[in-house]
Amino acid sequence: xxxxxxxxxxxxxxxxxxxxxxxxxEGHVFRIGKKYxxxxxxxVTINEDAKVxxxxxxxxxxFPVEGHTVIGKIIDxxxxxxxxxxxxxYTAVLPVSEVTSKPxxxxxxxxxxxxxxxxxxxxxxxxxxxxxxxxxxxxxxxLGKIPRGVLVExxxxxxxxxxxxxxxxxxxxxxxLGVELIVGQNGRIVIVGEDPxxxxxxxxxxxxxxxxxxxxxxxDRIKKFIEERLRT
Amino acid sequence: MKKTPPERLIxxxxxxxxxxxxxxxxxxxxxxxxxxxxxxxxxxxxxxxKVIAAAYGPREVVPRHEALPDRAVFRxxxxxxxxxxxxxxxxxxxxxxxxxxxxxREALAPxxxxxxxxRTAIEVYINIIQADGGxxxxxxxxxxxxxADAGISMRDLVAAIAVGKIGDILVLDINGLEDQFGDGDxxxxxxxxxGEITLLQADGVxxxxxxxxxxxxxxxxxxxxxxxxxxxxxxxxxxxKESE
Numbered sequence: 001x002x003x004x005x006x007x008x009x010x011x012x013x014x015x016x017x018x019x020x021x022x023x024x025x026e027g028h029v030f031r032i033g034k035k036y037x038x039x040x041x042x043x044v045t046i047n048e049d050a051k052v053x054x055x056x057x058x059x060x061x062x063f064p065v066e067g068h069t070v071i072g073k074i075i076d077x078x079x080x081x082x083x084x085x086x087x088x089x090y091t092a093v094l095p096v097s098e099v100t101s102k103p104x105x106x107x108x109x110x111x112x113x114x115x116x117x118x119x120x121x122x123x124x125x126x127x128x129x130x131x132x133x134x135x136x137x138x139x140x141x142x143l144g145k146i147p148r149g150v151l152v153e154x155x156x157x158x159x160x161x162x163x164x165x166x167x168x169x170x171x172x173x174x175x176x177l178g179v180e181l182i183v184g185q186n187g188r189i190v191i192v193g194e195d196p197x198x199x200x201x202x203x204x205x206x207x208x209x210x211x212x213x214x215x216x217x218x219x220d221r222i223k224k225f226i227e228e229r230l231r232t
Numbered sequence: 233m234k235k236t237p238p239e240r241l242i243x244x245x246x247x248x249x250x251x252x253x254x255x256x257x258x259x260x261x262x263x264x265x266x267x268x269x270x271x272x273x274x275x276x277x278x279x280x281x282k283v284i285a286a287a288y289g290p291r292e293v294v295p296r297h298e299a300l301p302d303r304a305v306f307r308x309x310x311x312x313x314x315x316x317x318x319x320x321x322x323x324x325x326x327x328x329x330x331x332x333x334x335x336x337r338e339a340l341a342p343x344x345x346x347x348x349x350x351r352t353a354i355e356v357y358i359n360i361i362q363a364d365g366g367x368x369x370x371x372x373x374x375x376x377x378x379x380a381d382a383g384i385s386m387r388d389l390v391a392a393i394a395v396g397k398i399g400d401i402l403v404l405d406i407n408g409l410e411d412q413f414g415d416g417d418x419x420x421x422x423x424x425x426x427g428e429i430t431l432l433q434a435d436g437v438x439x440x441x442x443x444x445x446x447x448x449x450x451x452x453x454x455x456x457x458x459x460x461x462x463x464x465x466x467x468x469x470x471x472x473k474e475s476e
Contacts, residue, residue, distance in 0.1 A: 010466045013343075013380050014388030014425045028385065030345075037425075039345065039385040041465055058469065059272070060383030061290055089290045089352040130350045131301065157383075214469055 003053065007046040008216060011038040011055060018053070027054040043214045058214060062088040062156040062186040064125050064134040071146070071184030072136065074119045077112045084121065087153065087186045090133050094123065098137035120146040120190065122182060146182060149190040150199055152206050156187035158213040162206060169209070169219055176226050177202050201229055237413045241398045249410065250279075254403045257393070257453050262373065262464035264381045272382025274464070276374040279407060280364035285374035287382040290352035304349035308337035310371055312360040332368050339372050339392065339421040339431035345385040354384060365408035366394045372421050372431070377461050390430055391457040392421035395446040397436050404449050418443075420450040424458035427451070 003018035005011060017025055017036040023046070028039040040057040047054075064070075064086065072084035072092060084092040096104050099114060115121065121136075122143050128134035138144045154162070162183060163170050170181055179193030179202050189206060193199040208225060212218060241249055248254065258279030267273035270286035277283075293299035310333040314320050336358065344354065356378060358371045369392035376390040396406030397416030411417055416436020422429050429447075438446070 010469050012389065012462050012465050013386035014423065015462075016425070030387070037387075039387075040383055041380045043469075057383050059381070061271075089292055089349070091292070155383075 003046075005044045005053075007044060008214070009044045010042070010058075010214070011044055012041055013037075013039060017044070017055065023051050023053050025053045025055075028057050029055050057157050059155050060157060062086065064088055064090060064092070064128040065185075066125055066128055068125050068185040069143075069183075070123055070125060070136075070186040071151075071182065071188035071190060072121050072123050072186075074115050074117050074121065077115070077117060079111070080106055082111065082115055084123070084136055086134070086136075087156070087188055088134075090128075092123075092125070092134040092136050094121070094136045094138065098126065098135070098139055101139065115145060120149075120151065122146055122184065146190050149180075149182065149192040150203060152189045152191065152203055154187050154189070154206060154210045156185065158210050159183060159185055159187060161209055161213040161218065162189065164219055169222065172219065172223060173202060173205055173226070176223070176230070177205075201226065204229070238409060241410055241414060242401060242403075248398075248403060250407060254401055255449060255452075257405045257456065258407065260373075260457060260460055262377060262460050264377050264464045265468050270378070270382075272378045272380070272384070274374045274377035274381060276370050276377070278366065278370040278373070278405070280362060281367055281370040282361040283358060283367065283370045283374045284361060285356060285358045285371065285378040287354070287356050287375070287378035287384070289354035289382065289384065290349040291355075293351065293353040299351045299353070302350050303346040304344075304351075305353045306337060306341050306344060306346060307353060307355045308333050308340065308358070308375070309356070310336055310358045310360070310368075312363060312367070316360045316363045332371070335431065335433070336368060336371050336375060340375050340379065340390055342428070342430050343376065343386045343388055343390050343423055344379065345387065348385050354379070363408070365406055365411040366419070368392070369394050369405075369419050369421070373457060373461065377464060380465055388423035388426050388428075389458060389461050390421055391424050391454045391461060392419060392431060393450050393453045393457065394419040395450050397438070397442075402442060402446055402449060404453055418446050418450075420447060420454075422451065422454050424454050 015038045019034045025036045029036045038055050042055045042057040045054050070086045072086045074082050075085045076083035082094040086092045123136040123138045126135045126137045177198045182190040191202045261277040263275045266275045272287040274285045356375045360367050372392035395418045396403045396414045398414045418434040421431035
């Protein structure tokens, strides 16, 4: 059960990872016989305590997963539903029944009065399988229309680094800059703040995290970066 | 393209027209992620060949009715730019370009996990900026790197090289002149770490032994190309790591 890779190593498709033994191999890998190979251009993370080796892709499109919170953009208004772009190859559907619990007479109400084309929403994925388009809901608390803010898009694989360990990175950015961050797991982030300079700095910070997402010691470096920029 | 045929393609020292030995490859340079607007991209220089490839996807299928319920549609387009050859090439897709698009598609498709992306399309656009024999192999090298750079799930990369024949001698990686006046051309594409062949074409006459020898010759070169592909893909990320 040898492992051929090191922690934080970059792997390419087809590169041998190792054989499963004491350490479990998961993530974007495939198996031939006993050997595991990487499926993607990704980075290896080894968790010694949990005895898990994971291959995490560095790039790629967002794939909907039930239960994910995503930021969507309304692209079409239908008679009983909205079509929502969720930054994925599949367009999502938001039915009226998942918007309000009040009965809506569709013959009398114009749905574009509730949500119009171009509106941003924070929504949760209710169901998705590969034969059917994903269905969204905004009925739960904290979900719904995002009235204002600045939208930033990054590869969805890098969202965990924006959040950090137990939300350390995101709470640091919020505290240091006094802005609110709304994060969707599909790689979209909305920054809401009063001071335009600080909002811009938050965008720069996210871009920096994006380009250095596969390195270690990121939180400290980002802290230094914000401190430096705040002084000038 | 009227070139006067050279007196001979191999001189008395066993050197080829550009000074290479029979089993020597042209210099290869690969760069990944050169285009900002594509999901993945690659630039390849194989001798005088200059190729740029852009990969998109998985994304929505247009037109919609072509979408497949159980796997992704994989499309590939090979284009030679008008200035890529001696005389201006008409920008209209020629019979040859349509055929090469198909050949390249079929060489790359076995490497991709298409079943992972149902109802979507994965597209690769390959443009030949400068051509000098063996553009299909350079295109396959570029296409594979572009796909991997786009983050698409793959079994392996794909690398390719042509083996030619001059008289009775097998020569590796033939250039434009050798292709035109030589006696055979056999492009071979492989998944390097698996050793599986995804493309094997040939014109010219070969004995069974020669075919086996040609595949061995190509296999060696493909391992070298693979190393360069891996370097190109990794260097983009490792550069950031080292600068810290």
